[in-house]
Amino acid sequence: MPELPEIETLCRQLRQVIVGAEITAACIIDAKLGTLTDIAGETVSGIRRYGKTLAIELAGNRSLVLHFRMTGRLLWQHTGNGLVPHTRLVVSFPHGRLSLIDPRRFATVTVHKKRTSIPLGRDPLDDGDLSCLEEMAQHCTPPIKTFLMDQHRIAGIGNIYACEILHQARIHPWRGVNTLSPDEWKGIAEATRQTLTRAVACRGTSVSDWRDLFGKQGEYQGHLRVYAREGAGCYRCGEEIIRKKLNGRGTYYCPTCQRSEGGQ
């Protein structure tokens, strides 16, 4: 579920709520998550994001590292009501508690020592300069959409935003990366920066499960131009939006706006 804009939303909201606070207890509800070394008594010193990975940094130079996979999310509650369905982990603070909710149970939680070093590619928001992408692409041939979603190259783009970025840049998802011109790369970099920035401003995309830290839906679903719009008209040219599979993922695009050689 959550891609870069959704994790960034959680990051910003968590900074307002738990930085400087002391963890009073951490309770694993779903044994599949494994066991957490004791973090009770630790103070939260900061929140960081690495692509789609979220790290809650602790003063004792460890961090709680979360990956939400498909359906994971976090919920902050001031009051100690009953657990909402699918709660897998609860971290308690004096002024409220943080729950990890995850119907499909793919999410992971680990405690890392010191500064987490996670082998990920460049962050499209933190490192504004994406000109390195063109260079990386010279030595490989995958379709541009596959390339954008490869977390070791650029970290944070998933299926929804890959589709949206390529529509904005007017590039066909199947286009081989080694066939793109410098101008097209500029367009992709710009579309990436703009799409992700706007999605963050909207607190993410709630097409199904996604909710922010306080249980509220995001608003970017109202701005989607191709994702989940199969058969509907392209807002730019009126053509019907197509959906085909690429690497097993539903891939939405406009066959007119995103026409190009080398594609299906």
Place this chain on the structure above:
DNA sequence: CCCTATGTTCCCAA
């Protein structure tokens, strides 16, 4: 029963 789902990793074949 069928298919789909915002992610990642592993296995196997070419």
Place this chain on the structure above:
DNA sequence: CTTGGGAACATAGG
């Protein structure tokens, strides 16, 4: 060795 595809993970919803 590399690349690409599919399955697996587990669950809900249409």
